Amino acid sequence: MTLALEQILNGFQFGIMLFLMAAGLTLIFGIMNVINLAHGSLYMIGAYGAALVAARTGSFLLAVPAGLIAAALAGLVIEFLVIRKLYDRDHLQQVLATFGLILFINEGTTMLFGRTPLFVGMPAFLSGSVEIIPGIPYPTYRIAIMVVGLLVAFGLYLLVNKTRIGMLVRAGSTHREMVRALGVDIRLLYTVVFALGALLAGLAGLMAGPLLAVQVGMGEQILILTFVVVVIGGLGSIRGAFYGALIVGLTDTILRAFLPGFLKTFMNASEADALGAGLSSMGIYLVMALVLLIRPQGLFHAQG
Amino acid sequence: MKMTKLGAGLALSALLATGAAAQQPVKIGFITTLSGPGGYIGADSRDAFNLAVEMEGGKLGGVPVQVVVEDDGLKPGQGKQIADRMLKTDGIKLFTGIIFSNVLGATAPDILDAGGIYVSNNAGPSNFAGKDCHKNYYVVSWQNDTLHESAGQNATNLGYKKAFILAPNYPAGKDALAGFKRFFKGDIVGEVYTRLDQTDFAPEMAQIRAAKPDMVFHFHPGGLGITFARQYQQAGLLGAIPLVVAAPSVDSNIVKALGDAAIGTNGTTHWNTDFDNPANKKFMEAWSKKYPGRLPTYYAGQAYDTALAIGAALKAVNGDLKDTEKFRQAMLKADFQAVRGPFKFGPNQHPVQDWVATRVEKGPDGAPVIKTIGKVFTDKGDVYSKDCKL
Numbered sequence: 076m077t078l079a080l081e082q083i084l085n086g087f088q089f090g091i092m093l094f095l096m097a098a099g100l101t102l103i104f105g106i107m108n109v110i111n112l113a114h115g116s117l118y119m120i121g122a123y124g125a126a127l128v129a130a131r132t133g134s135f136l137l138a139v140p141a142g143l144i145a146a147a148l149a150g151l152v153i154e155f156l157v158i159r160k161l162y163d164r165d166h167l168q169q170v171l172a173t174f175g176l177i178l179f180i181n182e183g184t185t186m187l188f189g190r191t192p193l194f195v196g197m198p199a200f201l202s203g204s205v206e207i208i209p210g211i212p213y214p215t216y217r218i219a220i221m222v223v224g225l226l227v228a229f230g231l232y233l234l235v236n237k238t239r240i241g242m243l244v245r246a247g248s249t250h251r252e253m254v255r256a257l258g259v260d261i262r263l264l265y266t267v268v269f270a271l272g273a274l275l276a277g278l279a280g281l282m283a284g285p286l287l288a289v290q291v292g293m294g295e296q297i298l299i300l301t302f303v304v305v306v307i308g309g310l311g312s313i314r315g316a317f318y319g320a321l322i323v324g325l326t327d328t329i330l331r332a333f334l335p336g337f338l339k340t341f342m343n344a345s346e347a348d349a350l351g352a353g354l355s356s357m358g359i360y361l362v363m364a365l366v367l368l369i370r371p372q373g374l375f376h377a378q379g
Numbered sequence: 380m381k382m383t384k385l386g387a388g389l390a391l392s393a394l395l396a397t398g399a400a401a402q403q404p405v406k407i408g409f410i411t412t413l414s415g416p417g418g419y420i421g422a423d424s425r426d427a428f429n430l431a432v433e434m435e436g437g438k439l440g441g442v443p444v445q446v447v448v449e450d451d452g453l454k455p456g457q458g459k460q461i462a463d464r465m466l467k468t469d470g471i472k473l474f475t476g477i478i479f480s481n482v483l484g485a486t487a488p489d490i491l492d493a494g495g496i497y498v499s500n501n502a503g504p505s506n507f508a509g510k511d512c513h514k515n516y517y518v519v520s521w522q523n524d525t526l527h528e529s530a531g532q533n534a535t536n537l538g539y540k541k542a543f544i545l546a547p548n549y550p551a552g553k554d555a556l557a558g559f560k561r562f563f564k565g566d567i568v569g570e571v572y573t574r575l576d577q578t579d580f581a582p583e584m585a586q587i588r589a590a591k592p593d594m595v596f597h598f599h600p601g602g603l604g605i606t607f608a609r610q611y612q613q614a615g616l617l618g619a620i621p622l623v624v625a626a627p628s629v630d631s632n633i634v635k636a637l638g639d640a641a642i643g644t645n646g647t648t649h650w651n652t653d654f655d656n657p658a659n660k661k662f663m664e665a666w667s668k669k670y671p672g673r674l675p676t677y678y679a680g681q682a683y684d685t686a687l688a689i690g691a692a693l694k695a696v697n698g699d700l701k702d703t704e705k706f707r708q709a710m711l712k713a714d715f716q717a718v719r720g721p722f723k724f725g726p727n728q729h730p731v732q733d734w735v736a737t738r739v740e741k742g743p744d745g746a747p748v749i750k751t752i753g754k755v756f757t758d759k760g761d762v763y764s765k766d767c768k769l
Contacts, residue, residue: 078589085581092579182414190418192602192636197613204615211588214613217581286613287578288605288636296576332582335571345570352548352572 081211082332083325088217090324091224095279096297097304097316098231099272105311106248107265109158110169113176114276114301115294117153121146121277123184126193126289135198139281146277147270154269162265181291192290220282227275231313244268248311300327303359307366309373318374323359330355404443405698407689408465409476410458410486413450417600419632420478420678421450424500426670427662427679428475431686434665439686440694447471453478455485462486466493472700473498475685478678480504480523480551491515496703498710500685501678505554508729509763515703517710518729519685519722521649522761523551527558527598529647529734529755530625534594536736536755537623537645540565543592545583545607547599548572555598555625561762568592573599580607584614594623604628605636612640621645630676634739634747641747646737649730650680650719651751658687658716674748684717691715725760727767733757 100114124145129138157176161169201219204212235241243264246254255261280294287293304323308315335351342350366374409428411421425448437443447469451458458477465471466489474490475498477483483502490497491513499518507513508522534542542565546552556570569590571583587595595616599607604627611617622644629646652663652674662683666675688710695709696702711724725731734756742748 078585081585082582085579085585088581089579185414185418190422191632192605194636194638196638202613211585212615214615216613283578286606286610288602288609290602293578293602296578299576328579328582332586348570348572349548349553352574356548356574 077208077211079333080208081213082328084208084213085217085332086325086328087321088221088324089328090321091221092279092283093297093300093304093324094224094317094320095227095275095282096301097308097320098227098313099275100301101305101308101311101313101316102244102268103272104305106244106268107158107162109161110166110173111158111272112170112173112298113153113180114272115296115298116177116180117146117150117273117276117294118280118283118297119180119184119289119291119294120149121280122195122284122287122289122293123188123193123280124277125281126195126284127188129195129284130193133196135196138195138284142281142284143274143277146280147274150270150273150276151266153273154266158269159262159265177295184291190291192288193284195284195289197285216285223278223282227278228313228317235313240264240267300359303363305373307363307373309370309376312373312375315373315375322362326362327355327359330358334358402443402698404437404445405439405473405693405700406445406447406469406471408462408469408471408474409446409448410451410461410465410474410482411448411476412453412478412482413448414452417453417478420501420676421476423632423676423679424476424478424682427666427675427682428500428686430662430665430669431683431690433669434661435690439690440692442690442693442698444693448476451477451482451486453482455482458482458486459489462489466490466495472496473689475500475689476682477502483507487516494703496700496706498685498689500682503729505763508727508761509766510768512727512767512769514707514728514769516728517688517724519688520681520730521732522729522763524554524558524561524763525734525756525759525761526625526627526647527555528562529759530596530623531559531562532734533645533647533736533755534559534596534623535562535564537594539594539621539623541568541592541594542566542623543569543571543587543590543595543620545571545573545595545597545599547575547577547603549575552598559596559625563596573603575603577603578606580610581614584610584616587616587620588614592620594621596623598625598628600627604633608633608637608644609640617643626677629737629739629749630678631674631749632676634749635674637747639741639747641739642741644739646739646749647734647755648677648737648749649732649734650677650684651735651737651749652680653749653751654718654720656716656718656720659718659720662718680718684715684719684722687715687717688713721758725764726769727761727764728769729761729764731758731760734759 103111121142125138125142128141201216204214304319308319334355335348338347338351413421449461472495478501480502487497496515501520503518503522546555626648629644634641691714692710723731736752736755737749739747740750
C-alpha cells in the first residue's frame with residue numbers, strides 16, 4: 076500500500092515537471108500559433124546556465140537566477156531573430172526552422188562546453204529526505220519541485236485570469252485580429268509570451284539539473300512527452316496543460332510500476348517484464364489517442 | 380577533418396624523415412561516433428588510436444599510416460555511407476573505430492563484402508561472434524556478453540544472493556540481463572526493462588526498495604547511467620544496496636560526472652588505468668603528457684590496443700594489404716604487448732582475455748577513482764565461438 080502511495084507521488088511529481096515545460100509550449104502554440112520544436116533547447120539552456128554557475132560559484136541560489144536569465148535571454152534572441160519571421164508562414168516551415176535551431180544550439184553547446192555531462196550538486200538544505208509516508212523516505216528535492224510547480228501553476232492562473240496582460244493573452248489566443256485592431260502592440264505581446272515560455276522551460280531545466288545528466292540532447296528527450304501533454308490538454312490552455320501533465324505523469328509512472336507485476340499474475344516472469352515494458356511505453360500514447368477520439372480539440376481547448 | 384589533416388601531416392613528416400624512398404602510407408578508415416551524448420566515447424577512442432600512431436612517429440609497426448576519421452553520428456545509415464565512400468573513392472581497405480553495435484551491424488557487412496578488413500575497437504555483437512563470423516573481421520575489445528557475464532560472476536564472487544536487475548528495453552539491454560544471469564548464481568528478485576529515453580527513474584527506485592535485494596545490477600550506457608546513479612543516490616539507496624555493474628556503467632567519465640556518488644560502485648573491466656605492466660605504463664605516461672588532467676576511459680585503452688594489434692600485423696606483411704589471408708595469419712598471432720596484459724584471439728577472432736573486478740574509491744586528491752581489486756575471469760572467451768565455422 077505504501078508502495079502504491081509512493082508511486083502515485085512519483086507520478087504526480089513527474090507530472091509537475093512536465094507541466095512546467097508544457098505551460099510554455101502551450102502558450103506559444105496556442106497564442107502565437109507557432110510550433111516551437113526548440114522548446115527543448117531552451118530547457119537545456121536553462122539547465123546549462125544553472126549548472127555552469129553552480130560549478131563556478133558553488134551556490135545553488137545564484138544558479139537559479141542564472142538559469143532563468145539564460146533561458147529567457149535565449150528566448151528573446153530566438154524570438155527576435157527567427158520566430159518573428161515565421162508568424163505568417165505555415166506550420167511546416169516553422170517545424171523546419173525550429174528543428175534547425177535544435178541542431179544549431181546542440182552543436183553550439185557541444186563546441187562551447189564539450190560532450191561530458193555536467194554535474195550539478197544539490198543544495199544542502201534540499202538533499203535529505205522526509206518521511207511524508209511513514210516508512211518511506213521521500214527526497215526533499217522532489218517535494219520542492221512539487222511545491223515550486225504548484226506555485227507556478229497558481230501564479231500563471233492569477234496572471235492569465237486576473238491581470239491585464241493575461242486578458243490580452245486570452246484575447247490574443249482567440250481573437251487575434253480584433254486585439255490588433257484595438258491598437259494593442261501584438262508584436263510586443265508575442266515577445267513577452269515567448270520569453271515567458273522560455274523562462275518556464277528554463278525553470279524546468281534548472282530544476283531537472285540535480286536529478287538528471289545535464290548534457291547536449293537532454294531537451295529532445297522530454298520534448299515529445301511535452302507535446303503529448305499539450306495535445307491532451309488542448310492547445311493554448313494552461314489549465315489543460317496542468318491536467319494533461321498530471322494525467323501523463325501518473326499514467327506513465329503507474330503503468331511502469333504496476334503493469335509488469337499485474338501481468339505476472341497470469342504469465343511467466345520474463346515475458347511479463349518484456350510485455351509490460353512495451354505496453355507501458357505505449358500507455359500515454361493510447362491515452363492521447365483516446366482523448367483525441369472523444370475530444371479532438373483536447374480536454375480544455377482555449378477556443379472551446 | 381582536422382584529425383585527417385593531422386594524420387596526413389604526421390605521415391608526411393614520417394615520409395620526410397625516412398627519405399623519399401619510403402612507401403605510400405596505409406590508409407586506415409576510422410568511422411566513429413563523435414556527436415551526441417555518446418560522443419565522448421568516440422573522442423577517447425580516436426585520441427588513443429592517434430596517440431599510438433604519434434608515439435611511433437606516424438607509423439604503426441614501422442609502416443607509415445594515415446588515419447582518416449569520420450563521425451557516424453550514431454546513425455547506422457550514415458556509417459554505411461561513409462564506409463562506401465571510403466571503400467570506393469578513397470581506396471581504403473582497413474577499417475576500425477565503430478562504437479555502437481547497431482552502427483557496426485549496418486557497416487561491417489559492406490566492408491567485408493568489398494574485401495575489406497574490419498578490426499573492432501569496441502562493439503562486439505553476438506551474431507558476428509557466432510554464425511556470422513568472418514575471416515577478415517577481428518574484435519580486439521570484447522564480445523558484448525562477456526561484459527555482463529563478468530559482472531554476474533563478480534556478484535557471485537562477492538557473495539550476493541538476491542539481485543535486482545535493470546536495463547533499457549532494446550537488444551543490447553536484453554543481452555546485458557541475459558549475460559548477467561548466465562553467471563549469477565543467486566536469485567533474481569526483480570527484473571525491469573527501462574526505456575532508452577527515460578529521464579525519471581523514481582518508480583524503479585521505489586520498486587527496488589520494495590523488493591529488498593542485496594545488490595543491484597544495471598546497464599545504462601552514457602548519460603542514462605549518470606541519471607540512474609544520481610537518482611539511486613538521491614533515493615537513499617546508494618549506501619544501503621550496493622551496485623554491481625559492468626564497465627559501460629562505470630567508466631572514468633561517468634565517475635567524474637557523478638563525483639562522490641560513484642564511490643563504492645563495483646565494476647568489472649578488462650583494462651584499467653592502474654594496470655601494472657610496462658605497456659600500460661608507457662601508454663599512461665604518453666596520454667597524461669598529451670592530455671593533462673584528463674583520465675582515459677577504458678574505451679581509450681582498447682582503442683590503443685587496437686592500434687597495436689593492427690601495427691603488429693602491418694609489420695609482418697610490411698604494409699601490404701593485398702593478400703588478406705597473409706594479413707590474417709599475422710593478425711591472429713597477436714604479437715604485441717597489450718595495455719590490458721595477456722591477450723590472444725579465440726577461434727572466432729574475438730578476444731580471449733582476463734577480466735578484473737574494480738571498485739570506485741576516493742583517490743589521493745579526494746576525487747573518486749576506479750581501483751582494480753582482483754581477478755574475475757582468466758582467459759575468458761565467449762559462448763558464441765562454438766557456432767563460428769571459419
